[in-house]
Structure formats: structure tokens, C-alpha cells
Amino acid sequence: MGFADLLNDVGGFGRFQWIHVTLLSIPGLLMASQNLLNNFTAGMPGHHCTIPNRTSIASSQNISQSEVDDRELLRAFIPMDASGTKLSKCTRYVEAQWHLLESNASVIGHQANFSELETEICLDGWTYDKTEFLSTVVSEWDLVCTLRPMKQMSQTIYMGGVLAGAIIFGGLSDRFGRKALLIWSYFQLATLGTCTAFSPSFMTYCIFRFMTGMAVSGVILNTVSLKVEWIPTKSRTLVGTLSSFFFTFGQMVLAGIAHSLRDWRKLQVAVCAPFFLFFLYSWWYSESARWLVLNRRSDKALKHIHRVARINRKPEMVEKITLEVLECHMHKEVQSSKTTHTAYDLIRTTVMRRISLCLMVVWFSTSFAYYGLAMDLQKFGVNIYLIQIIFGLVDFPAKLVALGSLTFLGRRITQGTCLLMSALMIFTNIFVPTDMQSIRTTLACLGKAFTSASFTCIYLFTGELYPTVIRQTGMGFTSTMARVGSMAAPAVLILEEMLPALPSIIYGGAAVVAGIIAFFLPETLNIPLPDTIEDVEEKWASKKLDAEKQAKKEAVALREMKKGAVEGDGEITGLNAL
Template sequence: MASQNLLNNFTAGIPGHHCYVPNGTSWALDQNISVLEVDAPEMLQVYIPMDTNSKPSKCRRFRKAQWHLVMANMSAVRTHVNFTEAETETCQDGWTYDRTEFDATIVSEWNLVCTLRPLKQMSQTIYMGGVLAGAIIFGGLSDKFGRRALLIWSYFQLATLGTCTAFTNSYLTYCILRFLTGMAVSGVILNSVSLKVEWIPTKSRTVVGTLSSFFFTFGQMILAGVAYQLRDWRKLQVAVCAPYFICFLYSWWFSESARWLILNRRSEDALKQIHRVARINGKPEMVDKITLEVLESNMQKEIQSSKSIYTMYDLLRTRVMRKISVCLMFVWFSTSFAYYGLAMDLQKFGVSIYLIQVIFGAVDIPAKLLAMTSLSFLGRPISQAGCLLLSAAAIFANIFVPSDMQTLRTTFAVLGKGLTSASFTCVYLFTGELYPTVIRQTGMGFSSTMARVGSMAAPAVLILDEFLPTLPSVVYGGSAVVAGVISLFLPETLNVPLPETIDDVEEKWGTQKQTSQTMKETVALQDMKEGEDGKSTGLDAL
């Protein structure tokens, strides 16, 4: 998934460029000047003016060759040049691109520079718009048709359309396919998270959730290596999308969520899946002990609740659900807002884009280990708030670092990005534990929708640096501070069994009367459902 969300850093990288320099030989011969007397950098000065930073302009060229700039001692040239003002024009014949960092990108292919430069950012915004649409569409559909079915379809859509993107010949088609690919990415993330949360035992959920997030980190680092080897955007596009066909094939092996099956009045199918889990985990004796009667008696209240139809309105209808949804809305938005504000413009750091991508990925590992430790011992709200507030501190620190201290500025940016990545680890796990099974996917879809709004808004904030260079950092950091404080109002879910219904949520956290002793008794009861060797018997999935 990391390869998809951060792919634009490489496929839409902006190579060094300047206006195409025409062949000046004929003009030089007319002036009795040998072009062999002038080397390549000096030839560039003849045609390309300097910008305000004393670098060759990227978007303008001289209307007439300025030979006096390199041969001022030649009277033949001096008489034909206006020293006071040299007229310039836009790049009438296209651009010349530096191939040092990239062989080809969508920017160099469709000339998304100068006046068309906003289209480069637009391609990423459109992709994130697809991720947003996928969160809304696939979130609701998976609560209706199941996690496994939507996950399989999402893998297929991602593999097919992602690969086809590499063969498009127009910018419009490219954006359409990226939008649909973004939808599929949302489907994969939401359904894989829900399957993971609904199958993993309570006491193992933190470790498994954090380990899963490490693979996202590894994906960032692998992406940098693949992009370094494949510097043509089409080859890179195929390299990161074609492997999803493998994911599509092995996803058929997954078991559908037993919780979802029971709540959709498919108890017999749920029983088969639980028996399968018991056999895989070396507990075949549980196959005889867990019967259909046992399932239905243990899940009677949940089965009754499944007769109701739930919509997004139910996320806000009751007091505790409304509190949870509003708080998560801010946390998801701010986490994604700060994360993509730091991670989607790697070229601004002044070092190799491939190196900075690896560094960004590497720092995630200790940050997520810290998050896992905090989640296990300090609990969810404190961990979530800590990650957001510390990331805000790193972002604010950069405001006071002089622009010429590039290494220190990059260090603070890397720390901020690592902490926002750890915040993602917390919020994915936290959200899955807060929403009840009957509406978990709808809740995940609603929450991640706000994340996509944040990821779409992040690039737009960078425009503010034209008014005040420090303003984007103030906005990113301020958003993280607000979300960090708000996350402290969310209820604790450490070692608490998953809620199945909305009534469960209201009872668990509505009165705030659940004492630590009650929680210990709940965990002890949960542990009784697990085998002596710690392996899942299948029953704990209930």
C-alpha cells in the first residue's frame, strides 16, 4: 500500500528543465562566430535568462540569442544586441529535461511544468479523491457483502487498473485510472484491517496491528530501491502494480469474518470458518465442542441486532457513538494531513529523493516500536495523543531553524513524519476496536474518508508559503495539536473485547462505570476461551 500512496513522488517527479535551446549554428555563422569556441554551459546562457536565484530560468528564453553574454569582446555581436533589455518569451518549442534523476516521468512526458505545473499536484489529488470515494463506497458495501469478497475484488481492481495505467497515452486517461486505483487501495486497506481486527484475539491485537504497519514501512523503503532501478515511470508503475495479481490469488484462501457471518444470519458458514481456524491452530478437539447451538446461544443478542439495518446516520445517532465518531474524524484528518504534507514533496529537501525516501521509511521503525510499547502499557488514548503532540513539536521546531541549516531541518521533518506514521498505527487499531461489528466497516469508511480529505488538503496548504514561508508548518502542527488533545476524550480499549452492537458501545463507555476490576474479569474470561498454548481455538473470535 505504501508503494501506491507514495508512488507520485517518483512517477510524477519534476526533473530539472529549461526551454528547448534551438540550434544556434546558423545564427552564429551569420555573425562570423564559431560555435566551437563556446562550451555547453555558455551556450545555455546565450538562450536562457537567469531567474531571481541566479539560476537558468525554467519557463522563459531569450527571443534572440544573446551572444554578447559569452563573447562580449566581439564587436560584430556587440553591435547587434540591446544591452539594456533583452526580450524573453515562453518556451515555444518545448523543454529540455535533465535525465540524471529520472529517465521519464509524467511531468516530462506531458510537459507538466510552468503554467501546467498545477496538473502535477492535481494527479495526486485525484488519486486521493479515489481513495476517499473508495472509503465511502467499499466501507458500506463490505458491511453488506462481507469483508473477504470486497477484499478480493479490491485486489483485482488494483492489479488490473494499476497495470493498465502504465500503458495510457493521455493525461486524462492516466488520472481516471489513478482515481479508480485509489478506490481499490481503500478497499484493500479497510477490509484487511477489519478482517485482522475481527479474527485476532484481544491480547494479541496490538502486536499484530503494529507488525502489520511495519510492512507498510518496509514498502516505503522497497519502493525507493525499485524506483532507483526503474527510473521510467511506466516500468515503475508495472513493477508496483503487477504483484497485486499474486495478492488477488492468495486472498481466496482467507476466511470470512465469523462475526460478520453470524450477524448476517449465516451461522452455519460462520461455524465452518471457526472449525477451519481451530484445525489450522492445532485444536481439532474444538470442532466437536463448538456447535451451531453454542454459537447461537453465545451470540443471541448480536443475532437479534442483525435484524436492524444500519447506515452512516447510526454513527452519530447515539451519544457515545457520536462522541467517538467526531473525535476520530479530527484524529484521522490531522494525522493524514500532517503525514502527506511531509511525505509528498520529497524534492524540497535538497538531497536525493531515493535517499530521503529510505530515511523516511527507516525512522518509522523505531517510531512504531515506541507506539507498540505505548499502546500495550499506557493505553490507546494516551498513545494516540502522544504521537500527535510530539509530531506537532517536531513540525513547530522547524519554524525556528534557519533555512541554510538544511540538515537540521530535514532531521526535524523526518522525526515529524515518523511520529505521524506511528499515529496512523494507533488510529487504525483504535478505530477498529471502538466501532461495533454491526457497523465497523461503515465506521472505518467514515473515519478514513476524513483522512483522505486531509491528504487532499495537504498539498494545497503548501501554497501558503508564498505569503509566509512558515505558515504551512503552523497549519500542519496546529492541526496535530488539536487532534492530539481531542484524542484524549476517546474511551480506553486496551484489553477490552470488541463491541458487537451499538448498545454494547453505549453500555461499555456511556456511563464510564467500568472499573479496572471489571476489565480484569473480562480479560480473564477472554483468556479462558483460548487454549493453554495460547493458540486461538476459534471461539475467541466471538
């Protein structure tokens, strides 16, 4: 008997679970917005050096605006880039070059002398194209040219906050409870996320984004645990996969909101302010009864179980399930909870150590490959709002396939296969010519879809592998590697200058390694959640260890038999002597 039996007694996956899971999943619509927000708030608009009094200068040369359009006029002030097709983004001529406005034939004749014309940096700032974005943090604080790396740094800082949140909130929720930390995370995300929109400087913006990232980790980690710990064993796969669709649909919601607003401050408020509503209704949630029992608060756990029974229309179970019945079902877990657990317990025993090390690699590579493909959508040369929607759409069939695989083949095969298929898409893209942009985009979308399915699996898988007494610490510890991967992914793109295919080789290689390592994890399909570290060791100890234990038992039994035989011989000899 265990807590899973109690869940079945109070209705299994009943009305309470439907409401609970739905309310926990709705914020997922905007969780995608938080992680991918940089694609829009820090979008890079077209830009060139600002030329003060350009029209009046042109008039002084007897050149009217009607004679040449604005772009043609700029050729007298702005040199062309290395490709010769676009205006330079970071330099301008020291003196206007009016002869460049002559006929094309004359211009071609002057091209050989373009490099000899004296240029300077943009002393008067930049003029930005507002076709795709009305305002971004890039145009707000001129994060272009020499300051261009600051754009990627803002995303790295945000992911640093997510990393810090995974470490901090993971341990705190095992100590203070899932519900309390989730409520606080909603409030922190709503407040600081909204304040980000009113940042007066880039430094302030980065600080608020870091704090918002911490809250995002708190929301994700505690949402997963509250779902898993109130769901019967057989329903976990379906619920975990369907819940991930909220995140997938949220990617398309983000594209729609961003396209409607196109101003980074308004967009920031639009995706953060709704968390005030989530904060208000989160008080309805029920704290994990498993966690309450294991923290010697069985009386409160009993109240939550009675509440679930009433909502699931099982009022007769309120009388049947008493404090004695609850503690009887979880006697073993209660005895184990008297031991204080720390992060060291994640690697102290053999099976826990194997699980933790494997999960660290899988989490890192999944996030590394995902954000390597999902960030900086402008590189695809397609409308950024459209590509975001396409990225979201391809996730649906990938996750449906993953749902079938999780249900019938298990977690381990699904996890490994998703990562290996993602690697295959990334490696294939290396050999597609750059001029075949549609094929490259399609392969990137498929690769991203498989990594997204891998994310769906790893959240469910990790929650099932770690025991209740240390589940949140384990989730926070292993998902920390995902945040390291998301921070490293943008930095790898710098290697394109050395070899264009090198980032893809690294992304794909990491996915291959993780895909292979995933097959070394224990299978959890249709297995009740472990509540103690001893449960983990008993369920998933290797056959070799079992054989060693059995051999030791047999050796001890043999010694006892020999000892008994010797003592028996001694008694017989003594009797004969008498």
C-alpha cells in the same frame, strides 16, 4: 461468553492467525508505493526551453562546441532566474545574446541590462535533465511552468479516489462481506493500476489513478477488519503494530524500485502488477465469522471456525463447537443483528456520536500532517531516493516506541502523544534557519515518524472502538476525513507565497487540536471487541450518564415503595373498619 472465548477455544493466536495475518500484510509492502508514488512518477526534473538547431546556430557565429561547454552555450539563449545562479525554466531570449558568452567580467558588466533583453515563452517545448528521472508524467506531458499545478492536481485526484473508495467500500463490505470486497479491490488495483502505465493522455492517467485510489481504500479497510476480527483481544496491539512495519518497509522498497527503473511507466507496472498474485491467493482467506453470524449465515461461520480449529491443531473442537454453541456464544449479537444499520447509527447514540466526531478530527489531522511532510520530497534539497529511504528508516524506532506505549499505556495516550510530538517537530522547524538544511530535514523526518506512528494507532484504535455490525461503515466514514486531509495538504503549500511559515503553522496547529481531542476517546486496551451498538454504549457510557441512569432507577424504586406503602395503609384502615 462471546466470540473472543471461541477464538481462545480454537487456539487463540495460532498457526492460522500467523498465516492469515502474514498473507494480509504482504500487500502492505506495495501500499506505501501507491500513496507516495507521485513523488517519483510525477517528479519534477530540471528543465529549460528547447532551442532548435542550437549547435548549427552557434556554428554560424563561428563558435565551436569545444570553445564553450553546453551550459555556457545555453546562456546565449536562456536568461538566468531571479537568483542569478540557474537558467530560467520558463522563458528564452527572442534573439540569441552572443555577447553573454564573453568573460565573467564582461558578463557582470552586462547584468544590469539583462532585464531589458526581450524574452518569450518556450514555444518549442522543454528540454529535461535526465540525471534523476528518465521519464515522469511531468516530462511526458510538459506539466511545467503554467501547467505546473497539474502535477499536484494528479495527486489530489488520486486522493479523491481514495476518499470515494472509503465511502463506497466501507458500506459495501458491511453488506457483502470483508473477503469479497478485498478480493475485488485487489483485482481492481492490479488491473487499473497496470493500465495507468499505458495512458495515452494526462486525462486518461488521472482517471485511472482515481479508480486505483478507490481500490487502495478497499484493500486497506478490509485488510484491517479481517485481521482484527480473527485475532484474540490480547494479540491485537502486537499484530496491528507489526503489520504496519510492512507499510514502513514498503517506503524503502519504493525508493529502491524507483531508483532502478527511473521511468514512470515501468515503475507504475512494477508496483501494481504484483496485486494479481495477491488476488490469486486471497481466495484462501477466511471470511470474518463475526460478520457471517451477524448476517444470519451462522452455518458458514461454523465451517470457517472448524477450519481454523483444524489449522491450529485443535481437531477436538470441531466436534465440541456446534451451531447451537456458536449461536449461544453470540446470542446477544444475533438478536441485535436483526436491526438494519445505516451510517446514521454512527452518530445516533451518545457514545457513538462522541467516538465518531473525535475520530473524524484525529483521522483528518493525522493524514493532513503526514502528507504535508511526506509529499514533494524534492523540497528538501537531498537526493529524492535517499530521503525516501531515510523517511522509512525513522519510522521503525517510532513505531517500536508506539508498540510499547500501546501495550502498557493504552491507545488513547499513545494517539494523543504521537500527534502532539509531531506538532512539536513541525513548530520547531519553523524557527530553524533555511540554511541549516540537515537540521530541518531531521526534524521533518521525526515529525513524519510520529505521524506514521499515529496512523498505526488510529487504524487499530478505530477497529476496536466500532462494533462489528457497523465496523466497516465506521472505518470508511472516519477514514474519509483522512482522505480529505490528504487532498488538502498539497493545497496548503500554496500559502508559502504569503508567509513561508504559514503551512507549517497550519499543519502543526491541526496536529495539536487532534492530539487534545484524542484524549476524549474511550480506552480499548485489553477490552474485547464490541459486536453491537449496545455493547459500545454499555462499555463506554460516561460516569455522568451512569449516575443519571442510577438516579432514575432509584427514583422509580422510591415511587414504587411509596405507592406500596400507601396501598398498605389503605388495607390496614379497611381492616380496622371491619
